[in-house]
Amino acid sequence: MVVGNGETCYFWSSNWSPFGSITAYLRGEHSRNTGIPAATTLAELWELDTWQLPPARSEALVNIQTHLSTLALTNEADTYQWSPQGKPAKSYSTKAIYDLLRVNNQRVSWCKEIWFSKGIPRHKFLSWLFVLNRCPTKDRMVEWGLDVDPICTLCNSDIETRDHLYFSCPYSWEIWNTSAARAGFSTPREWLGILTELGRLKTPDHTRTLALLAWQASIYCIWAERNGRLHRSRFRLPQTVIKEIHNIIKLRIGAIRLDDPALASLLFQAWNS
Numbered sequence: 001m002v003v004g005n006g007e008t009c010y011f012w013s014s015n016w017s018p019f020g021s022i023t024a025y026l027r028g029e030h031s032r033n034t035g036i037p038a039a040t041t042l043a044e045l046w047e048l049d050t051w052q053l054p055p056a057r058s059e060a061l062v063n064i065q066t067h068l069s070t071l072a073l074t075n076e077a078d079t080y081q082w083s084p085q086g087k088p089a090k091s092y093s094t095k096a097i098y099d100l101l102r103v104n105n106q107r108v109s110w111c112k113e114i115w116f117s118k119g120i121p122r123h124k125f126l127s128w129l130f131v132l133n134r135c136p137t138k139d140r141m142v143e144w145g146l147d148v149d150p151i152c153t154l155c156n157s158d159i160e161t162r163d164h165l166y167f168s169c170p171y172s173w174e175i176w177n178t179s180a181a182r183a184g185f186s187t188p189r190e191w192l193g194i195l196t197e198l199g200r201l202k203t204p205d206h207t208r209t210l211a212l213l214a215w216q217a218s219i220y221c222i223w224a225e226r227n228g229r230l231h232r233s234r235f236r237l238p239q240t241v242i243k244e245i246h247n248i249i250k251l252r253i254g255a256i257r258l259d260d261p262a263l264a265s266l267l268f269q270a271w272n273s
Contacts, residue, residue, distance in 0.1 A: 001014050001015055001016045001078055001079070001080055001081075002078065002079045002080070002081050003016050003042060003071055003073065003078060004073070004074055004075075004076035004077050004078045004079060005043060005073055005074060005075060005076060005077060005078065006041055006042030006043035006044075006045075006046055006073045006078065007041055007043045007077075007078065008041070008077070008078045009041055009042045009043075009078045010039065010040065010041055010042075011036055011040045011041065011042060011045065012036070012038055012040070016042065017064065017067050018067065019060075019063065019064065019067070022064065025060060025064075026058075026060055026061070027060075029057075029058065029060070029061070033057070034054060034057070034061065035054035036053075036054065042071075042073065043073065045068075046073045049072070051065070051068050051069070053065055053068070084096050084097060084100055085100065109199060110131055110195055110199060112199070113195060113198045113199055113212060113215075114127050114128045114131060115128075116209065116212050118209050118212075118213070118252075118256055118263075119212060119213065119216060120213070120216065120217070120220075120248070120252055122220065123213075123216035123217055123219070123220045124216060126216075126219060126220050126223060127215075127216045127219050127220075130162055130166065130219060130223075131195070133162050135162070135223070137160050137161055137162050137165060138150045138151075138152070138153075138159070138160035138161075139159055139160060139161045152164060152165065152169055153226050153229045153230050154169050154171040154172060154222075154225065154226060154229070155169045155170050155171050157170075162191065163190070163191045163192075165222065165223075165226065166191050166194075166219060166222070167189055167190075167191070167194070168189065168190075171238060172218075172222045173189060174238040174242075175218055175221070175222060175238050175241050175242055175245070176215070176218045176222075177189075178238075178242050179214040179215075179217070179218050179242060179245050179246075180211070180214060180215070180218075182214065182246075182271065183207075183210040183211045183213070183214040183270070183271070184203075184207055184210065184211070184270060185197075185198075185201075185207075185210075185211035185214070185215075194215070198211060198212065198215060204266075205263070206263055206266035206267050206270060207270060209263070209267065210249075210267055210270055210271060213249050213252060214245065214249065217245045217248050217249060218245060221241050221244055221245050221248070222241065225241055249271060250268075250271070253267045253268050253271065
């Protein structure tokens with residue numbers, strides 16, 4: 001708060017000093033110990049062009065009174081000013097405040113394969129969780145101490161892990177291999193190998209976008225099929241899931257057409273060629 005007439009600037013709670021909240025700064029010294037009531041404004045401490053303050057009983061109070069001696073009230077109203085990291089800003093910026101609050105780590109190598117601009121938000125989010133290996137695959141559930149059958153629900157031939165589900169499992173591999181071929185992407189079978197090859201793609205933008213859409217749609221639909229079998233006893237053939245992925249990508253291309261008709265045309269031609 002930039003102090004003007006002090007009428008709306010509270011001594012204890014307003015952020016008017018370099019010490020921040022006086023209540024927090026004094027660490028337990030209450031109004032009854034200092035002689036300054038809890039709801040006191042700076043205007044009430046200013047009389048006859050001078051500060052009317054009780055004697056300081058601690059080093060912290062000395063610091064506060066020293067700072068007050070550099071201030072003088074005026075006829076202007078008190079105002080607020082955003083000062084992230086002590087640098088006054090003309091306007092509030094959500095991005096600037098978020099950047100100060102978040103943990104600022106080094107960018108990961110796979111960020112562009114997950115958070116690409118034309119992706120489907122729910123597909124990007126689930127793919128991100130799988131890259132971090134944070135989804136409740138059966139091997140993780142066993143590690144948590146849950147009594148579950150660890151065998152893959154899709155093929156019934158191996159332990160369900162992320163790397164098995166994507167795409168060592170013959171059921172999921174048929175889905176992804178078909179979708180990747182349609183997107184014009186020559187895919188390896190191993191999870192890390194696929195992620196590496198997607199990162200190396202130097203093809204035109206529409207081909208890369210199509211490969212990423214197909215990859216993330218496959219992750220999403222295979223996970224949905226796994227959950228449908230596990231929780232609702234719903235079983236579908238790979239061809240049915242492949243058809244679902246095809247329809248999802250067609251709808252996404254239709255949505256892209258609204259903002260970028262040229263890109264949508266290239267995507268549609270490549271997907272249906």
